[in-house]
Amino acid sequence: MKSKHTMPFGAQWIPGKGVRFRLWAPDAEQVELALGDGLQTYSPQVGEEPGVERRLPMDRLDDGWYELTVSEAGPGSRYRFRPDAGHPVPDPASRFNPGDVHGPSEVVDPFAYIWQHADWRGRPWEETVLYELHVGTFTPEGTFRAVIDRLDHLQGLGITALELMPVAAFPGSRNWGYDGVLPFAPAAAYGRPEDLKALIDAAHGKGLMVFLDVVYNHFGPEGNYLHLYAPQFFTERHHTPWGAAINFDDEGSRTVRDFFIHNALYWLEEFRFDGLRLDAVHAILDDSEKHILEALAEAVQSGPGRERRIHLVLENDANQARFLARSNSDPKWYAAQWNDDFHHACHVLLTAESDGYYADYSSEPAFLSSDPSKQDSPRKHALHYLGRCLTQGYAWQGEPSPFRKGEARGTPSGHLPAAAFVAFLQNHDQVGNRAFGERLTQLSDPAAFRAALAVMLLSPSVPLLFMGEEFGADTPFLFFCDFGEDLHNAVRDGRRREFAHFERFSDPAVRETIPDPCVFETFAASRLDWGSLENPEAEQWLDFYRQLLALRRREIIPRLAGARGLDYRVWERRGLQAAWRMGDGSLLTLLANFSGQPLRELEIPSGSLIGTQPKGIAPLPNPPPTSGGRVERGGELPPWSVAWYLA
Structure with missing residues (x-):
């Protein structure tokens, strides 16, 4: 498979016809095309001026456009433009500048590369x-x-x-x-x-x-x-x-x-x-x-x-x-x-x-x-910003920013x-x-x-x-x-x-x-x-x-499409609980202790423990039966630890 994007500017190689050169220069009275000596073989070093350039006047079109087709030019030809016979400039739509951005551009044939994986259609x-x-x-x-x-x-x-x-x-x-x-x-x-x-x-x-x-x-x-x-x-x-x-x-x-x-x-x-x-x-x-x-x-x-x-x-x-x-x-x-x-x-x-x-x-x-x-x-304040990011997107959704001298920043994003x-x-x-x-x-x-x-x-x-x-x-x-x-x-x-x-x-x-x-x-x-x-x-x-x-690939990605944040809560100025309704209807809950001290007496999330950091800790048991809507508490979250629950 071959691929190409056709553009209204730059250098376009047209097999059998040569190269069409096009430049938008609305402030120029005239534009010359400067072609390197030898066309296909000219190869300047960085900082060097080309030894010989042929200068060809370009046709002026409407709305500031200049155009010229050169039959003997082709892939590998080096070229520049000279607006009003002044400083030579590279093509702003150059497909390749082999020396430096100050030097000549090179005509490229996009079809020269043959794609090996033509059936690729991307991923969700x-x-x-x-x-x-x-x-x-x-x-x-x-x-x-x-x-x-x-x-x-x-x-x-x-x-x-x-x-x-x-x-x-x-x-x-x-x-x-x-x-x-x-x-x-x-x-x-x-x-x-x-x-x-x-x-x-x-x-x-x-x-x-x-x-x-x-x-x-x-x-x-x-x-x-x-x-x-x-x-x-x-x-x-x-x-x-x-x-x-x-x-x-x-x-x-x-x-x-x-x-x-x-x-x-x-x-x-x-x-x-x-x-x-x-x-x-x-x-x-x-x-x-x-x-x-x-x-x-x-x-x-x-x-x-x-x-x-x-x-x-x-x-x-x-x-x-x-x-x-x-x-x-x-x-x-x-x-x-x-x-x-x-x-x-x-x-x-x-x-x-x-x-x-x-x-x-x-x-x-x-x-x-x-x-x-x-x-x-x-x-503690940072935990609130993190909780808002996790469940609503932006931390700043229109509030005045002290760093920006009171300027309001952001728009609501919880939807x-x-x-x-x-x-x-x-x-x-x-x-x-x-x-x-x-x-x-x-x-x-x-x-x-x-x-x-x-x-x-x-x-x-x-x-x-x-x-x-x-x-x-x-x-x-x-x-x-x-x-x-x-x-x-x-x-x-x-x-x-x-x-x-x-x-x-x-x-x-x-x-x-x-x-x-x-x-x-x-x-x-x-x-x-x-x-x-x-x-x-x-x-x-x-x-x-x-x-x-691997845990993300197994537990999160299959449920991610349509997942939305629900709410968050900060515990004892150092713990964070956040929840999401996943795309398949399941409930994902995070418990995190961002401190060097244990976090005790947390509310027990619904669901099974799917992952912890450090690996293998069991900070909270599976929720026992409750009655009358009573919230169960118990367990301990060790320092700098995270637990994820999925119901």
């Missing part, structure tokens, strides 16, 4: 267990092909879906991916387009879905040339942390909207990804009658979504439940949202940190304004199914945005972390793991990039200033110890150490994750 969302990885640091080689060698490890662990951090071409040889500037081109540092396809194909052969993180809220600060010939890509109507917003609702926005909708369809159709995670959509500002997020999701549903299961996921700090709406139990637009609230509440529980945004999870919840215990510990939220204890943000990239296992007591993990992996939310956590990796994941010299100092100094409001980094001398993102050593320190798997402790962690995921 409820079966999803996500594993987030950064291609450049996941293996020593840092390539798409090298990830293939680790698929058996992930399959054996119980993972059902890889989630790749952004792979769109970025400046330099190393980057988290959120500074991409050529959103259609897989980064050359990781391999060629066919290497990425081979990874996805191999994953499908093992029953694994593959998701891609995409960035539609900004372009990176280096290598974006759109402002030279298509400033309509941006608008001053809205502003984001990166400056003028991408134009989704101002003059010229029709083409911009099409550009990003085609990008989503391109990854799903031409590369056969099973889903996309849209980064920071709260920074996608759009006052159109139909929001770009809705238009994009509908295009996916009417396109590749008709033939196989496609799942779209959001990161949305605004906690807007409307994008997660259901229609006849199916997602109307988006299957789920990353639930940062879950992470933040767990982080406060495990570390008692209250700096920065953690302050919102260590003070009395506004939704408990009648609660008399206003002076309780941060951990949504539990699987509309992705829960995690670690991810690239929550590890990498720490000054020294520490993992939560290094910041918390192992027994406490295991208790939180038993909650996350067995709750009805969809779980996500971050690469290496399954074997207790102690390698950091630091913020790294590879910008040119003009940005190096600004990025390094800006990174250190970000931490000035944390008490730990109030001293400028201490801030100077924060690793420089732009040096190679910072990137190298972030590579996973697979040799540590030989350590007995790593094997113990692996066994723990495998057991929990």
Whole structure:
């Protein structure tokens, strides 16, 4: 089987006719196509200018479009555009830039790759267990092909879906991916387009879905040339942390909207990804009658979504439940949202940190304004936020946020199914945005972390793991990039200033110890150490994750479709009880002790004990007969322990 997504822009190879080149340059009076010498053989090195380029005038069409078909061009041809005979620029819809984002683009034949698993139709969302990885640091080689060698490890662990951090071409040889500037081109540092396809194909052969993180809220600060010939890509109507917003609702926005909708369809159709995670959509500002997020999701549903299961996921700090709406139990637009609230509440529980945004999870919840215990510990307050996340989705559903200076955050979400939220204890943000990239296992007591993990992996939310956590990796994941010299100092100094409001980094001398993102050593320190798997402790962690995921596969996943939270209760400021009505009508109940002291005299849940952490504890007996509606109490929940009941 072969796959291709046809686009109205970029370079399209037409067998027997050559290559049709197309560019939207509404601010240019003329555009030349610059073809590399030798067409099929030209192969520049990073930073080099091509020796010879043929310059061919392109035909001007309506609405700012330029087009030219070159019969002798074909797959492998290198090309650039020269708006108004000025600076040569790569194709913004380049399928591959083999040298760097500043250099020539390459014509790619999408049909060159033959898919081996053409019958793959995806998996239901409820079966999803996500594993987030950064291609450049996941293996020593840092390539798409090298990830293939680790698929058996992930399959054996119980993972059902890889989630790749952004792979769109970025400046330099190393980057988290959120500074991409050529959103259609897989980064050359990781391999060629066919290497990425081979990874996805191999994953499908093992029953694994593959998701891609995409960035539609900004372009990176280096290598974006759109402002030279298509400033309509941006608008001053809205502003984001990166400056003028991408134009989704101002003059010229029709083409911009099409550009990003085609990008989503391109990854799903031409590369056969099973889903996309849209980064920071709260920074996608759009006052159109139909929001770009809705238009994009509908295009996916009417396109590749008709033939196989496609799942779209959001990161949305605004906690807007409307994008997660259901229609006849199916997602109307988006299957789920990353639930940062879950992470933040767990982080406060495990570390008692209250700096920065953690302050919102260590003070009395506004939704408990009648609660008399206003002076309780941060951990007790965090339990309420965690309970609300587990049973209602968002912890913040419209209440004023102290961290945001009283600004209301979020909307009600209790009507949504539990699987509309992705829960995690670690991810690239929550590890990498720490000054020294520490993992939560290094910041918390192992027994406490295991208790939180038993909650996350067995709750009805969809779980996500971050690469290496399954074997207790102690390698950091630091913020790294590879910008040119003009940005190096600004990025390094800006990174250190970000931490000035944390008490730990109030001293400028201490801030100077924060690793420089732009040096190679910072990137190298972030590579996973697979040799540590030989350590007995790593094997113990692996066994723990495998057991929990096997229990999830056996007891939770078959009942997950339609599961909804019921209520929660905090016991003695350190225990949590939560309940869900599962899709098959069964009742799932959690009891957790998030403290170093035993928890006594708990209400006994209905049902059978299906899992505990530590393994083998029997904190409460099966409920004895009751009379007159009397609630039975008894038993003891040991320190840092979790018990799950199913009726």
